[in-house]
Amino acid sequence: MKLDIRSLKFHLWLYFILFAVIILLVLWCLQILFLNAYYQLMKTNEITGAAAKISAQYGTENFQSNAQQLAFENNLVVLLIDDQGDVLMSADMTGNTSPRKQPREIFEPLQEKLLENPEQSAVLTMDNPMFHNRMLVYGKLLTNNSGERELLFISSYLDPIGSTTNILKDQLIYISVILLVLAFALSFFLSRRISKPITKLTGGADRLAKGDYSVDFERSYYSEIDQLSRTLNYATKQISKVDELRKDLIANVSHDLRTPLTMIKAYAEMIRDLSGEKPKKRREHLDVIIGEADRLSILVNDILDLSEIQSGVEMLNITHIDISMMTKSILKRYSILSEKDGYTFENNLPERASAQGDEHRIEQVIYNLINNAINYTGDDRKVFITVTDLPDMVRFEVRDTGSGIAKDELENIWERYYKVDGAHKRTVVGTGLGLAIVKNILEQHGAAFGVESSVGQGSTFWFELKK
Helix, strand or coil: CCCCCCCHHHHHHHHHHHHHHHHHHHHHHHHHHCHHHHHHHHHHHHHHHHHHHHHHCCCCCCHHHHHHHHHHHHCCEEEEEECCCCEEEEEECCCCCCCCCCCHHHHHHHHHHHHHCCCCEEEEEEECCCCCCEEEEEEEEEECCCCCEEEEEEEEECCCCHHHHHHHHHHHHHHHHHHHHHHHHHHHHHHHHHHHHHHHHHHHHHHHHCCCCCCCCCCCCCHHHHHHHHHHHHHHHHHHHHHHHHHHHHHHHHHHHHHHHHHHHHHHHHHHHHHCCCHHHHHHHHHHHHHHHHHHHHHHHHHHHHHHHHHCCCCCCEEEEEHHHHHHHHHHHHHHHHHHHCCEEEEECCCCCEEEEEHHHHHHHHHHHHHHHHHHCCCCCEEEEEEEECCCEEEEEEEECCCCCCHHHHHHCCCCCCCCCCCCCCCCCCCCCHHHHHHHHHHHHCCEEEEEECCCCCEEEEEEEEC
């Protein structure tokens, strides 16, 4: 299997290994390279801390006993020396309090350092001439009650840690090998576990890109991937719905275009071959051609209107409009349907009902809702229109007496060319885009709208505009 160095699995594995290596490097540096320096710093802090406590007791009755206690606890040698070099007080880790002399090779460098330091204290690391080992020496000048200067001298042996370092080095070699092996195995396991659900999602996304909408993105044990799976499943459902609507759109537009084009061509041929010399027949055939051309024009205008509204290019021109007067004006257009086809329009409209909206677009909404009711109303051919003047809103309702809409289909009726299964449609007016146009216009207005329907009892479409 070819190694993909750009894959998530490889990068996770690499990061885990690098993390383990960095930890080991830090461990080696602290335990081997910096162990001696750390040990010396620790001893320096220890001796300066003890010196501060001893200095604080200087001149008190318990000075010597406290110095002896600190010397025992911290493995120190504590001396108090006068300016002649004589030892006035001595204490060490063995409990010995008898004065002891220290070689001048120790005091001379310490005195030079004390004179250079304004704080009159100093810490030195030097070789012990008596035992030939390294020692840490601290000195501080003190002044007694008589005004005489005395030197507080504290020393501690620096134990050789070479053997300790070698032991630690041997241990660290074994620890490093074990940790690297464990890190390699653990990182390989974790990288596969983390990348596996992402690989599955990628495979599902590839199938989705190829048009397979049956793909199901499985959930996993990671919250982020769970959320991504839910999002992709939702996107798959929506894309599938859009694809179905696209197919329906193409099929319906093709049908709506084919029928009038066929009629136009057929009647044009009839004029050419049969009725060209007969004025009455020619006029009838020309009326059919004009009517079908009007259908095409309405269809094209509806498609352009819907595209324009959805694109958001056209800004709304919000003004005060009278919904009641607008509805009365629109209903006058349908008088021919009342006379010719027996439609009855029963309305309940107040004198005035003023609201805020784009006059042209709201007129489209009312016109399309009435068209929809005409197409789907029952055999009684009745349509009921109501405008209600509410305290803060104006509500418009149009009700038909048709077969109604099932609850599971209510959300889809606002999509272009969506047709309710089993619904009886006369197609007296409209192009199948009316409700999609209504939805987009009302959403632009921020208006509430909806439909209430029961199977066998007709449907009521409504919207509300702010006053």
